[in-house]
Amino acid sequence: MTKLRQLSRFNIASLALGLVFLYLPIVILVIFSFNASRLVTVWGGWSLHWYRELFNDAAMIEAAWMSLRVGATSASIATLLGTLAAIALSRGAGFRGRTLFSGMLYAPLVMPEVITGLSLLLLFVAINAERGFWTVTVAHTTLTMCFVAVVVQSRLAGIDRSLEEAAMDLGCSPPRAFLAVTLPLIVPAIAAGWMLAFTLSLDDLVIASFTTGPGSATLPIRIYSEVRLGVKPEINAICTLVIGFIAVVIVVASLATKLSSVKGESAAPL
Amino acid sequence: MSARNISTRKIFTGPARLSAIVPYIWMVLFFLVPFGFVLKISLSQTVIAQPPYAPVFDLTAGWAALKAAFTALSLDNFRLLVSDDLYVLSYVRSLIVALASTAMLLVIGYPIAYGMARLPRRWQGIAMMLVIVPFWTSFLIRIYAWINILQHDGLLNRLLLALHVVSEPVVWLSTDSAMYLGIVYSYLPFMILPLYATLAKMDPALEEAGADLGASPLQVFWLVTFPLSLPGVAAGVLLCFIPIVGEFVIPDLLAGSDSLMIGQTLWLEFFTNKDWPVASSVAVVLLVLLLVPLLVYDRLQRRQLEEAG
Amino acid sequence: MEGGAGLAPDMPLLRIEGVAKSFGSFRAVNGVSLDIRAGEFFALLGPSGCGKTTLLRMLAGFETPDAGRILLDGRDIAQVLPHQRPVNMMFQNYALFPHLSVRDNIAFGLKRARLSRADIAARVAEMMALVKLEGLETRKPDQLSGGQRQRVALARSLARRPQLLLLDEPLAALDKKLRERTQFELMEVQRRLGMTFIIVTHDQEEAMTVASRIGVMDAGRLDQVATPRELYEAPRSRWIAEFVGDINLFEGEVASRTRNRLTVTTRDAGSLVAAEPRNAVSKPTVFVAIRPEKIRLSSCVPAVDGGGASAVNRLEGVVTDVSYLGGTTTYKLKLESGAVIRASMANTTRLDMDAYGPGHRMVAWFAPEDCVVLEQ
Numbered sequence: 007m008t009k010l011r012q013l014s015r016f017n018i019a020s021l022a023l024g025l026v027f028l029y030l031p032i033v034i035l036v037i038f039s040f041n042a043s044r045l046v047t048v049w050g051g052w053s054l055h056w057y058r059e060l061f062n063d064a065a066m067i068e069a070a071w072m073s074l075r076v077g078a079t080s081a082s083i084a085t086l087l088g089t090l091a092a093i094a095l096s097r098g099a100g101f102r103g104r105t106l107f108s109g110m111l112y113a114p115l116v117m118p119e120v121i122t123g124l125s126l127l128l129l130f131v132a133i134n135a136e137r138g139f140w141t142v143t144v145a146h147t148t149l150t151m152c153f154v155a156v157v158v159q160s161r162l163a164g165i166d167r168s169l170e171e172a173a174m175d176l177g178c179s180p181p182r183a184f185l186a187v188t189l190p191l192i193v194p195a196i197a198a199g200w201m202l203a204f205t206l207s208l209d210d211l212v213i214a215s216f217t218t219g220p221g222s223a224t225l226p227i228r229i230y231s232e233v234r235l236g237v238k239p240e241i242n243a244i245c246t247l248v249i250g251f252i253a254v255v256i257v258v259a260s261l262a263t264k265l266s267s268v269k270g271e272s273a274a275p276l
Numbered sequence: 277m278s279a280r281n282i283s284t285r286k287i288f289t290g291p292a293r294l295s296a297i298v299p300y301i302w303m304v305l306f307f308l309v310p311f312g313f314v315l316k317i318s319l320s321q322t323v324i325a326q327p328p329y330a331p332v333f334d335l336t337a338g339w340a341a342l343k344a345a346f347t348a349l350s351l352d353n354f355r356l357l358v359s360d361d362l363y364v365l366s367y368v369r370s371l372i373v374a375l376a377s378t379a380m381l382l383v384i385g386y387p388i389a390y391g392m393a394r395l396p397r398r399w400q401g402i403a404m405m406l407v408i409v410p411f412w413t414s415f416l417i418r419i420y421a422w423i424n425i426l427q428h429d430g431l432l433n434r435l436l437l438a439l440h441v442v443s444e445p446v447v448w449l450s451t452d453s454a455m456y457l458g459i460v461y462s463y464l465p466f467m468i469l470p471l472y473a474t475l476a477k478m479d480p481a482l483e484e485a486g487a488d489l490g491a492s493p494l495q496v497f498w499l500v501t502f503p504l505s506l507p508g509v510a511a512g513v514l515l516c517f518i519p520i521v522g523e524f525v526i527p528d529l530l531a532g533s534d535s536l537m538i539g540q541t542l543w544l545e546f547f548t549n550k551d552w553p554v555a556s557s558v559a560v561v562l563l564v565l566l567l568v569p570l571l572v573y574d575r576l577q578r579r580q581l582e583e584a585g
Numbered sequence: 586m587e588g589g590a591g592l593a594p595d596m597p598l599l600r601i602e603g604v605a606k607s608f609g610s611f612r613a614v615n616g617v618s619l620d621i622r623a624g625e626f627f628a629l630l631g632p633s634g635c636g637k638t639t640l641l642r643m644l645a646g647f648e649t650p651d652a653g654r655i656l657l658d659g660r661d662i663a664q665v666l667p668h669q670r671p672v673n674m675m676f677q678n679y680a681l682f683p684h685l686s687v688r689d690n691i692a693f694g695l696k697r698a699r700l701s702r703a704d705i706a707a708r709v710a711e712m713m714a715l716v717k718l719e720g721l722e723t724r725k726p727d728q729l730s731g732g733q734r735q736r737v738a739l740a741r742s743l744a745r746r747p748q749l750l751l752l753d754e755p756l757a758a759l760d761k762k763l764r765e766r767t768q769f770e771l772m773e774v775q776r777r778l779g780m781t782f783i784i785v786t787h788d789q790e791e792a793m794t795v796a797s798r799i800g801v802m803d804a805g806r807l808d809q810v811a812t813p814r815e816l817y818e819a820p821r822s823r824w825i826a827e828f829v830g831d832i833n834l835f836e837g838e839v840a841s842r843t844r845n846r847l848t849v850t851t852r853d854a855g856s857l858v859a860a861e862p863r864n865a866v867s868k869p870t871v872f873v874a875i876r877p878e879k880i881r882l883s884s885c886v887p888a889v890d891g892g893g894a895s896a897v898n899r900l901e902g903v904v905t906d907v908s909y910l911g912g913t914t915t916y917k918l919k920l921e922s923g924a925v926i927r928a929s930m931a932n933t934t935r936l937d938m939d940a941y942g943p944g945h946r947m948v949a950w951f952a953p954e955d956c957v958v959l960e961q
Contacts, residue, residue, distance in 0.1 A: 017394055020387035021403070028410045028464065031421035034431060038424065087299045094296030095581065101293045103300070105578070110303040112577045113570065116515060118522020120539045121559050124546065125310030128556070131327050132313055148306040151299065159581075181291055202412070209414040212524055216546075226416050233420050233529065242424070245417040252413055260405075481680035484647055487667040488674045490697030490745065496668075499693075503684045 032249065039242035056243040066228055066244060073208055073225035076139065080146035081203035087147070088154025088203075089196055095155070096162040114152045122149065123216030130217065137219030145217040146207040153206060154199035161195035162188070201259045205252055311563075318556035319349035329552050353557035363541065363558065367565065370538040373527075374520040377459045381516050382509065384460060385467035389508075390501075392468070393475035400476065404469075411465040419458050419529055426454055426530075455531035459520060467512040474508025475501075507576070514573040518566055538562055596659065598623040598781055599644070599749060604653030604663075605805075606639055613639040615805035616653070626775050626782045628796035630789060632828070636805040637785045641751050644783065645674045657748065668697070673747040677754045679738040681726040687713075687737050688722040694745045712740035715774065732763055739771075743778070752784040756791060768794050789829045793817070801825050817876075823959050826874050833880070833926045834959075835873040839866060847958055849873050853924035858897050858953045872959045877915060879955040880928035883948050884941065897953060900926065904945045918947055 039057075043050030060066060091111055098104070114122060126145045127137075135141055165188055173183035211226040218224065225248070232241050320329040331345035357363045392403045410418065425431045426448035433445040448454050478501070486496040524539035531537075536544070538558065546555040597620035606614040614636040621627050629637040642648045644655065646667030655663045662670055673694070682690050691712050695705045713719050716736035726734055735755065742750060752771075756764045772795050775782045786792050792799045793813040800810045809821045820826035823834065837851030845861050849871060857873050905925065906917035915929040928949055941947060 017387070017391035021391035021395075024384070024388040024391075024464070024468075025406055027461070028407070031418060031425055031461070032410065032413060035417070035421040035424055087302055090295040091299035093292050094294075094299070097292035098296060101296070107296060107300055107303070108578060108581065109574050110307050111299070112574065114307065116518040116570070116573055118519055118539060118562065118566075120522050120524050120542045121314075121563060122307075122310075124542065124555060124559050125314045126306065128313040128317055128552070129306070129310040144306060148302070151302070155299075184291075205412045205414075209416060211416055226414070229416055229420070230525075233416075233423065241420060245414070245420060248417060249413050253409075256409065256412060479678070479680065481676050481678060482682060484645075484667070485674075485676055485680035485682070486693070487647075488645060488672075489694030489741070490668045491693075492668055495697065500682060 035242055036246045036249065039239060039246040041239060041242075044239060056239040057247075059240050060243045060247075063240070065223075066225075066240075069223045069225045069228040070244075072139070072222055076143050076146060076214075076224060077204045077207040080143045080150060080207045081200050083143075084147045084151040084203040085154050085196060085200040088151040088199055089158050091151065091155040092158035092162055096159050111152050111155050114149050115156065119149075119210070119212035120216075123213040126213070127216040137217060138222040141217045141219065142214050142222065142224065145213050146203075146210060149210070149213060150203035150206045153202050154196075157199040157202060158192060158195045161192050165191055197259055201255060204255070208248070208252070314556045314559050316349070317553055318353055318560045319351065320553045320556075321348075321350070321352070322551045322553050327552070328550055353553050354561070356554065357557055357561060366536050366538045366541045367561070369535050370521045370523075371565070373455070373459075373523075373537060374517050377456060377463070377520050378513055378517045380456065380460050381463055381467040382513060385464055385512065386471060386509075388464075389468045389471035389475055392472050393478075404472070407465055407468055407472075415462055416525065418462060419526060422454070422458055422461065423449065423529060426457075449530065450532040452531060455527050458526040458530045459523065462526065463516045463520065466515045470511035470515065471505065471508040474505050474511075478504055507580075510572075510576055511580075514569055514576065518569050518573065521566060522562060597621055598625075598658065599783075600654075600656040601640075601644075602654040602656065604640070604643060604650045604655060606636075606643060606648060606651050612805050614643070614650070617802075617805075617807045618653075619800060619807060619810065621781065621783065623781050624779055626772065626784070626795055626797050628792035628799045629783065629785045629802060630787070630792040630799050630829075631802035632787060634804075635802040637802045638753060640802070641674075641753055641783065641785045644749070645672055645751050646670050671745075671748045672751065673742040673745055673749075674751040674753060675738050675742040675755050677757060679726075679734050681734055681737055681741070683726050686723050686725055687718070687729070690726070690737055691741045691744050694741065698745055708744055712744050715743070716740045731758055732767070735759065735767065739774070743774070743780075746778075746780075748781065750780055750782050752782060754786055755784070756786075756788075764791070765794075771795055793829075801828065803828075819957060820874070820959070822961055823872055823874070826957070826959060831877050831927060831929075833875050833877065835875075835924075837871065837873060838869050839871060846953060847871075849958070853920060853922040854898075854900050854926075857956070859956045859958045860953050862958050866958060866960060868960050873956050874959050875951050875956040877927045877929040878913070878931075880926070880949050880951045882916065882918075882928050882930060882941065883950075884945065885948065898951050898956070900949045902926070902947060902949065904941050904943050904947055907941070907943060916941065916947070918949055 040052050040054070041048075041050055042053035042055060091107075094101075095104075095108060095111070123145070126141075126148070130137055130141050169187050169191075170180075170183045173187045174180065178186060209226060210224075211230055214224045215227055215230075218227065225244075229241060229244065232238065317329055320331060322328060323330045331348040388407075392400060392407070395403055423430075428445055428447065428449070430448075432448060433442075436442045437445065482500055482504070483496050486500040487493070491499060521537075522539045522542075523537060524543055527537045527540055528543070542555050542558045542562070545551045545558060599619075599621040601617055601619040601621075604614060604617050605612070617636075617640060629640060631637045639648060643650050643663070646662070646665060646669075650663050653663070654661050657670075657672070662672075682693065685693065688709055691709045692705050695708055700708065709722075713722065716739055718733065718736050718740065721729065721733065726737070729737065735758075738755070755771075756767055759767060768791060771782070771784075784792070784795060793816075796813065798810060798812055799816050801808045801816065803824060809816060809825055811819070816825070816829055820829060826832045826834070835849075835851040835854045835857060837849040837854075837857070840848045840850045840856065842848075842861070847859050847861050847866065849857050849859060851857055851873060854873075859873050900918070900920055902918040902920040904916055905919045908915040908917075909932075911932070913929045913931050915927055917925055917927055919925050926949065
């Protein structure tokens with residue numbers, strides 16, 4: 007560790023402050039979901055009261071179930087399409103429409119969600135599609151496919167081409183070489199992409215609001231409508247559950263990907 | 277084809293290109309085509325009917341009907357946008373908020389990314405995880421968490437009262453400050469990660485060389501580190517600025533209701549006023565405003581793609 | 586910053602006193618003391634991990650010694666920050682600023698030194714001419730070849746006319762021919778500017794070529810500081826003898842001592858006579874070391890050698906391997922004891938009628954003055 011590369015006190019302070027800033031609100035939220043008292047101002051002791059209330063809230067449970075189904079479905083389709091797109095972009099050299107393709111693929115990453123939500127709804131209305139589970143799923147797939155493509159493509163770029171060449175030298179046909187050598191190496195990235203797509207779908211409010219139909223509210227939509235009415239401990243409870251759920255998913259996936267070594271060099275491709 | 281003409285690149289490009297077909301079609305159908313609809317609706321009028329706009333292009337109604345529908349399109353909605361102060365102010369406010377927030381994000385995010393890039397190698401992975409995890413925790417939930425803290429009888433006020441910094445609770449919610457806090461909080465990972473990626477890739481010998489040649493630590497940063505981190509800065513700025521312009525959830529939950537950002541205006545027109553054509557025209561103008569940043573972002577992405585692959 | 590004025594004539598430019606540095610529990614530099622005179626081209630030689638780079642970085646200011654002093658011109662600079670030292674470094678991978686042109690790279694240090702624009706321009710031009718890179722001022726580093734980048738790095742590090750220039754394995758990335766040429770150019774530049782250079786290298790040939798004095802380091806310690814000739818012909822330890830060039834070693838015990846001569850009974854080569862080293866041998870077990878080129882070969886036993894002295898230190902064996910290297914030929918000879926020695930001869934004529942092949946029975950001999958006795 008050289009003098010210059012050593013962390014100055016300023017660096018450590020900014021890192022620490024940054025992390026506290028990021029985590030403190032969540033921690034507070036989780037703690038107060040266990041508050042026996044209804045009022046946020048008073049600490050009434052530990053209690054699971056609000057969680058019990060939650061389980062009696064049918065609308066909330068239905069919305070949660072809807073979100074899980076939409077998330078899993080859209081994430082799976084998005085992972086498949088996103089991986090294909092990543093392969094095309096990273097190995098496909100130039101093809102006609104490549105510029106348009108990459109443009110379309112990267113745009114949803116930054117496009118304001120009100121625009122994509124509105125445009126998709128207008129499409130669904132024009133083709134007279136029944137709005138509900140499938141419209142939301144299609145909308146989420148379109149959004150999250152891009153994130154998957156970015157994650158997988160970044161991993162593909164870091165793979166040593168000579169591995170595939172070695173496989174071909176030893177007798178594999180090109181597609182076989184790719185499947186046998188490269189694909190296993192990018193599985194962690196694909197898994198990470200699925201997780202990313204899943205959490206993004208689980209979390210999305212705007213696009214879901216535009217593209218959903220009567221009776222198919224997703225969890226964010228229900229939470230949002232409750233939040234507009236004010237802070238309630240039941241909301242803390244459902245939020246804590248969601249956080250816990252996502253944390254479990256992340257931990258499981260991280261453990262699974264730790265089994266294959268990933269070069270720590272490349273940062274998340276966002 | 278002689279052996280010399282076959283390179284491994286060529287062997288792969290064929291099948292690789294094929295795998296683009298399905299995603300390509302999907303994106304054209306569900307990303308590009310919808311924009312066409314937005315444009316069309318923006319040129320239509322509101323009616324109390326299903327769907328709530330006219331004219332409706334009915335392909336089965338024959339050529340004459342189509343022609344009639346075509347002529348019924350008008351730029352009325354756009355004229356409304358330009359003439360009514362409400363919309364103009366909304367656009368202006370959105371751009372200002374986005375610029376200010378992006379500046380704040382850059383100032384706050386850069387030291388954090390820099391600190392991360394300075395960590396010993398084995399800690400950098402953990403640091404990155406720590407920064408990403410809140411991002412994967414629900415966006416809505418995190419905003420709600422701040423409402424929890426900032427509300428009238430929330431924790432922040434209680435803390436300030438207890439420390440005798442103020443004598444009565446301060447109004448935090450429904451203010452621009454709360455909104456900026458929410459925006460910075462939500463978008464911080466989007467600024468930190470591209471910055472970190474660029475800073476981590478930098479050869480540490482370059483900073484040493486700068487010092488060796490007589491530059492003080494501050495000079496080294498300004499003359500060597502910062503210029504070399506500009507691609508990361510550009511990526512982070514665009515990744516934040518563009519979506520913030522069209523933000524809805526954060527201003528809706530945290531800001532006051534006296535002036536709206538354009539995302540809120542669009543939502544209002546669509547869901548409250550049920551005026552789809554005006555909402556669409558709002559979207560079209562927003563897209564046009566964002567066209568230049570979007571193109572710059574696209575060019576940046578393409579260059580990174582080329583450098584990486 | 587020009588410097589060196591006011592120095593007593595026998596004071597070294599750089600004095601390193603008992604410098605030590607540890608990283609955690611690892612002692613990288615373990616009490617090194619060294620004097621370097623102005624105008625020297627000094628080499629720090631040693632294998633990877635011996636601490637030579639750490640020592641160099643302490644001279645540059647990128648590491649702070651845990652103990653000891655570093656006196657430049659009489660002033661202790663151990664705690665002085667790198668940008669405030671009159672010392673410059675040429676980095677191993679050149680560390681050229683990719684966002685600046687060649688001219689701006691070279692001018693970087695001069696701008697920090699607050700030279701006037703005219704002075705900067707003149708100095709940059711002077712440096713470009715020195716390293717023969719005129720015409721490439723506006724190019725960026727990624728538009729240059731490896732050799733060109735190396736010259737820019739040299740020009741940049743010399744621009745401020747430092748009292749001391751540190752070179753961190755600067756020739757490692759070049760191919761052999763280019764490396765040789767650059768070595769001579771470095772020596773030329775150093776001579777012409779009259780500057781003091783310290784080069785760090787693991788390549789013993791490179792150190793011997795460029796340096797006027799070499800310091801051999803191992804495991805954080807400075808083992809021997811000597812001229813190339815002394816280092817090669819009078820290594821102080823077995824390890825140094827093996828590290829610098831090729832050597833044959835015979836382990837044995839001192840049998841007897843006569844005036845200036847030691848008789849050693851060796852395990853593999855019988856009784857050998859060697860010249861008594863300057864520091865009298867105290868241990869009973871010693872090594873007799875002889876360089877390959879000092880061993881003479883013949884197919885028949887000579888009664889006297891070319892110099893008229895009786896041929897002592899005679900070894901008999903069979904040739905097992907012949908390596909023809911152009912200028913010299915190296916023979917591997919297997920002795921009766923089973924030990925293998927290396928002997929090399931210069932190919933002084935084009936058609937060598939006496940060339941020996943594998944399987945040949947040979948006699949090898951060497952004079953007592955040509956071998957060295959080492960203890961450890």
